[in-house]
Amino acid sequence: MVALPQRKIFWRPPHATGWKFLETRIIQGDSSPFPSITLPIHMLSTIAQLKTRLQQALVAAFGAEWADTDPILVPTNNPKFGDYQANVAMSLAKPLKMKPRAIAESIVANLAVSDLAEAPEIAGPGFINLRLSTAYLEQQLQAVRTDPRLGVATVDPPTRVIVDYPSPNIAKEMHVGHLRPSIIGDCLSRILEFLGYDVLRLSHVGDWGTPFGMLIAYVREAYPDALNDDSDIDLGSLASFYRNAKKRFDEDEAFQQLARQSVVELQAGDEATLKAWKLVCNLSNRTNQTIFDLMGLCDLTIRGESFYNPYLLDVVKALDDKGLLVEDQGAKCVFLEGFTNMDGNPLPLIVQKSDGGFNYATTDLAAIRYRLDEDKVQRVIYPVGAEQTNHFAQVFQVGRRAGWITDAVAFIHAPFGNVLGEDGKKLKSRSGDALKLEEMLEEAIAYARTDLINRLQAANRDESEEFINEVARVIGISAIKYADLSQNRTSNYIFSYDKMLALQGNTAPYMINAYVRVRGIGRKGDIDFASLSDDQTIRLQEEWEFTLAKHILQLDEVLAEIDQDLLPNRLCQYLFELSQKFNQFYENCPVLKAEEPTRTSRILLCDLTAQTIKLGLSLLGIPVLDRI
């Protein structure tokens, strides 16, 4: 067995201020080594290969001391400069005391890339331009085409990653606030899983504390048998259950007293109360599951706050043992470094309240310990709103100072912005409440359905009810997801059914349509893509084919970027450009009417495009359709 080449991907160091917001990473001082992941590459990415060649050329030209110099290899922004450009010559002008152009000439003289690219060219002040050779591209296309993973390598070893989302509170219905964590968390976990990580999806649901008093009291009152019975009594729909409980709570003072009493009993571990609590949790989880199913989310492991109850006291004790705990005004706290209150005094993180109760920081710390000790996790990702940036920075800081979080692991807050209404303000319903998640999804489907029916009528097409329902559901849900994922995670975005369902532009329907076009070619030409022989090859001729093919081959680079920066919009951007390039090819290069061997070559290129779109969309959590 041949040893596989390896490359190391380093966490990006946190020096740049622009990065702080992207991820809160815990690193002990700037000089410490960053955790690294080693990837085996069964098909070395083009950019990695070129980089290696350039480094070898640097050594050959200027000596071994330049071996670690970054060749500053980037894709060109203009096809006339080729596919990639190395900008290292300019940066070496000063240390080498040479003219950049002369440096570039020396590098090129020592550069062996004939198996990958055409003869390098030097342009401008000293740019080294590289254009991939047709033979190399065709060889790469063939390798990708015959690989179920489309040439994307898996990580080795498959380290464990926990993605913590969307963690709703069980005492409320899921609302607009859960839209982004659900979609982004699901997408990131799919991408990381595809890259070979051992992904554990945990939903840290809010299933403990005061909000349950009211609900438990209502179970007692409305379903008195439920507490003594072992059977799982049906509490009806979650929405009506909440509504009724709230009504009782608001109208009756004695009921409020009962609710408060229930909280005390719950925390004391009273069995009948626990039973009622469990019933509420089950109802909520069941209801949320139907929403997850509608959204097409991957299955989650529910590990709520209550799970960590047995570990909370130990967190406090451990902090005390480390000498971090300070009692202040009756509360047990850890005073934070770098956080001050409005008076300029150090801010505490309260881990036990003056009444002896615990709060969410304690639970988060317990979860950190559990995930390290029991789950043996290497990386934990929290896709949570940007409002909680301070909270995570604080909890991670305490985890680090307690010695739990080390350099070998990464705890990452992947923050996102708010969902805004078309008025640019935080999205709310007419009545001012948070919009219910389920209603948003249903509305998107209804919009898609109306659009579809109008279009079918305009085209004089007659389709079955089943077809219409399926397409409306897929387009509606996909549009909502894609609209969310296609924007930079860190910024707010304006939620608009009209825009996300627009049939043109950077939207889910546009991408799905590109896929449908390939399927259309298959139907028209009676081609079974699945049975295309591995021996047949793609031959690139027209400019449109080159442009499309080069883009297809960049999938692994995009996914490698997302592995590091956790920004799904990069994949959306990639797929949008892929679809655009395919549409241009489709417009300019006839497939079925072409002469052989061009015809077969183009069929293969179409199929590879479709496979790439399908895979890419699936990583976003979006399915494809054969016909729309």
Place this chain on the structure above:
RNA sequence: GGGGCUGUAGCUCAGCUGGAUAGAGCAACCGCCUCCUAAGCGGUAGGUCGCGCGUUCGAAUCGCGCCAGUCCCGCCA
């Protein structure tokens, strides 16, 4: 008062470790279906990259300072 983030075309947003003429979609205007579904393609027009200073051969990108918006800052999550 302190801190985070955001500020790029009329609108919504990309812009990767600083790199050649700052991109896309929508909206506007002009074209393209006897031809694989036009949910498509081509073109025109539109920008002091919030402002200033600095670092650099080179800055939308890095640093500092302002301005504007937004979020957070002790026992809720």
